[in-house]
Amino acid sequence: SQQGEEDPQALSIQEGENATMNCSYKTSINNLQWYRQNSGRGLVHLILIRSNEREKHSGRLRVTLDTSKKSSSLLITASRAADTASYFCATDPLYGNNRLAFGKGNQVVVIP
């Protein structure tokens, strides 16, 4: 079953602005991962944050994790038109063979 729930579901921003997406989950996790998906393509791994980490950066991406609130956020800074995609959070459950549980995704449109 789907576990992650992203909020907001759709986001439209101007190029250069920041985009923030949130994700909540329900069970204990090993880690939480964010993926990007362009239309008709597979998912591209963006960043993995372990359950004992609180914040992680990768280029223009910043991810936070609050295990007490069972929530995570993804911030994309200085957005570009090429960032237009769907973004998914996925949880790797504590006892689950690393099978990922995905949310419904956020559709992000960056207007040039």
Added chain:
Amino acid sequence: DTGVSQNPRHKITKRGQNVTFRCDPISEHNRLYWYRQTLGQGPEFLTYFQNEAQLEKSRLLSDRFSAERPKGSFSTLEIQRTEQGDSAMYLCASSDGMVTGKDSNQPQHFGDGTRLSIL
């Protein structure tokens, strides 16, 4: 690293026909996953292999679905007697499973999927 390869990219078939998809994972990855994704939704887990052993199957995987990974390398997913509700994108992913001394928190690498349309 040639990435995860899936074939075919698109499959259109009539209801009741059987279909088979193939996934070639990243060569050194011992873990392989199948997911299904419908329009506007995130991927849903179907099944998981470690090497050639199928270790977990979702309740979504009815008895019309079968997956194999005969030599622990490529995998096939077969759907028998296809139904309209089987129309979806079928995604394969692979990862480097835990090896002694190696971090078990490994990302999964996805192929571009096979889009199945049932007429």
